[in-house]
Amino acid sequence: MRHLSEIIEIAKQKRTRKLALAAAGDEDALLAVKNAVENDLIEPVLVGNMLNINIIAKNIDFDISKYETHHEEDKFKASQKAVELIREGKAEILMKGAVDTGTLMKAVLDKEKGLRKGDTLSHVAIFESQYYHKLLGVTDAAMNINPEFETKIAIIKNAIELFHKLGVQTPKVAIVGPVETVNPKIESTIHAATISMMNYRKQITGCIIDGPLAIDNATSKKSAELKNITSDVAGDADILMAPNIDSANILYKTLNFLGGAVTGAVIMGAKVPIVLTSRSDSDKSKFYSIALAASIG
Numbered sequence: 001m002r003h004l005s006e007i008i009e010i011a012k013q014k015r016t017r018k019l020a021l022a023a024a025g026d027e028d029a030l031l032a033v034k035n036a037v038e039n040d041l042i043e044p045v046l047v048g049n050m051l052n053i054n055i056i057a058k059n060i061d062f063d064i065s066k067y068e069t070h071h072e073e074d075k076f077k078a079s080q081k082a083v084e085l086i087r088e089g090k091a092e093i094l095m096k097g098a099v100d101t102g103t104l105m106k107a108v109l110d111k112e113k114g115l116r117k118g119d120t121l122s123h124v125a126i127f128e129s130q131y132y133h134k135l136l137g138v139t140d141a142a143m144n145i146n147p148e149f150e151t152k153i154a155i156i157k158n159a160i161e162l163f164h165k166l167g168v169q170t171p172k173v174a175i176v177g178p179v180e181t182v183n184p185k186i187e188s189t190i191h192a193a194t195i196s197m198m199n200y201r202k203q204i205t206g207c208i209i210d211g212p213l214a215i216d217n218a219t220s221k222k223s224a225e226l227k228n229i230t231s232d233v234a235g236d237a238d239i240l241m242a243p244n245i246d247s248a249n250i251l252y253k254t255l256n257f258l259g260g261a262v263t264g265a266v267i268m269g270a271k272v273p274i275v276l277t278s279r280s281d282s283d284k285s286k287f288y289s290i291a292l293a294a295s296i297g
Helices: 005-012 027-038 050-059 075-087 101-108 149-165 187-200 215-219 221-226 245-257 283-296
Strands: 017-022 042-048 068-071 093-096 122-128 136-139 172-177 208-214 239-241 262-268
Touching: 005 283, 017 027, 017 075, 017 283, 027 042, 027 050, 027 093, 027 283, 042 050, 042 075, 050 068, 068 075, 075 093, 075 101, 093 101, 093 283, 122 149, 122 245, 136 149, 136 245, 149 172, 149 187, 149 239, 149 262, 149 283, 172 187, 172 215, 187 208, 208 215, 215 221, 215 239, 245 262, 262 283
Parallel strands: 017 042, 017 093, 042 068, 136 239, 172 208, 172 239
Antiparallel strands: 122 136, 122 262
């Protein structure tokens, strides 16, 4: 795939999903939801302070009278209610509104009433860049701060699951870092080489993994050739996995704000896709994130 619009078409081919928007009094989030409704991608369930929500909806010309709503002024309780709707099968996508990530994730990660599926939730972003020949995944820019070795494997598996659901049967994963050689003094390069060998030995399947790779040779065949790197992944990566949240978040925001890329992103590893966008993300990015969630939900 080359364009995020292709993900919208995938979502349109599926039945309309119900999306629970927690603390829905957020203009950009409601604009994105309105756009998704107009494209027949989702049916919203709005949870939050209905006085604020109705004011915003009127300002953006969004008629919410025909949709299910739940009044809850407290943002944590609104998050709990949105999660409850998911657990009861009344919604299939969770989205963050005017609530901070920590508050929403507290409800998501509740051991008894949350949406845990496994031990690791991770953020996967899909970028459309004029400087790359296909859509490019980046993980994990939002959830895992300094992942240990086993967590890195889980992060990769979450990203692979997303790409499989998008129809990419064998995604190419580049584990990126500061260098493309194994350096005993740089732990991330040792992790990358070990995970690559695990893939080679079929301990991790459904993908092709190579690393360590620097960002240039992960995304440029010419760079890989100049450095004499022989790899099925170099220059043709589908997914870039960064060593920690620092590097992944910088890469994410650099692509958006300096590189002119557009993106959609979801949290994987829970029982349903979670649309967890940054406050600085545009309503367009939030719309693509909803489309991404609807295409895999």
